[in-house]
Amino acid sequence: MKYVLNNGVLSVTVESLGAEPVSVSAGGKERLWQNENGAWAGHAPVLFPVCGHFGIRLGGAEYPVRAHGFAKKKEFSLCARGEDFLELQIVEDSETLAVYPFRFAFTVRYALKGSALVVSYTVKNTGREPLAFSCGGHPSFALEGGVEEYCLEFAQPQSLVHLPHDGGGYLTGERVDFGTKKLFSFPKEYLQNGNTLIFAGITARECLLKRRSGEPLAKLRFEDYPNLLLWRPHGANMICLEPWLNLPDPASGDETDFLKKKGTALLQPSQLKTLSFEITYY
16 A cells, blocks of 8 residues: 655655655655666665664574565554654564564654655564664665766765675675765766675764765765665666665674674663654755
8 A cells, every 4th residue: 555745845655565665756856766777676665673684693593584674575554644744563473473583563654844754763672572673774866867977975074984795795804995085976886786885884974965066966864873885776877875773794604692783772671762864855
């Protein structure tokens, strides 16, 4: 089922499958990737309870959670709706318990604030044992022209060190230093063939996506997320700017118990936690 929010400035359509936005219209233009070249059918998937390849091991047992988790494949139920907001939710079931052995309520909220879309993920531990989770966003931005015509601008200079991944999506342990800069032009050679640019520990809390000539497209605020990833499907005039709580596992493997793993949030029974990011469209 599709739900529409419209405040006269933004019009956002959200699909109940995966609680995924499938259209964002601003200024008379579609702002989400619409799979023009058939390279990627996604738009802005929700990543929960893991981002990327991030294994779950508990008490010596391994749970086969898929990359990016299961939320993007689950049918969400409407739990609240107003003129300018929408809340969709899933809870555990037999399928989720097989790959993520926790009882939870996961709520996705979309709220319009002028020309901004606020995306919030709330996790509540409804079980009797501690729960760990990670989450993140995968929003796309449609571009008018090639990716090489665009750049990111940070409020202050950032040390931009890319952590490459292998063909399976796991960190190789290598590092590519792009230097410390306020303006980062997209290196097309790194944004092809399914490769992702992975910047860990970004200190800036927002970045501006704009043309290299100066025209702004969108601003992403990611207060609650320490990592920023950039990705595009092959040959597509788009870019995904992805705030993640965790990083992918190393290719050598990670034997750490999920409850203690770096990049997870830990909740005691009945506790909840909300993480948000905000996109302003120009």
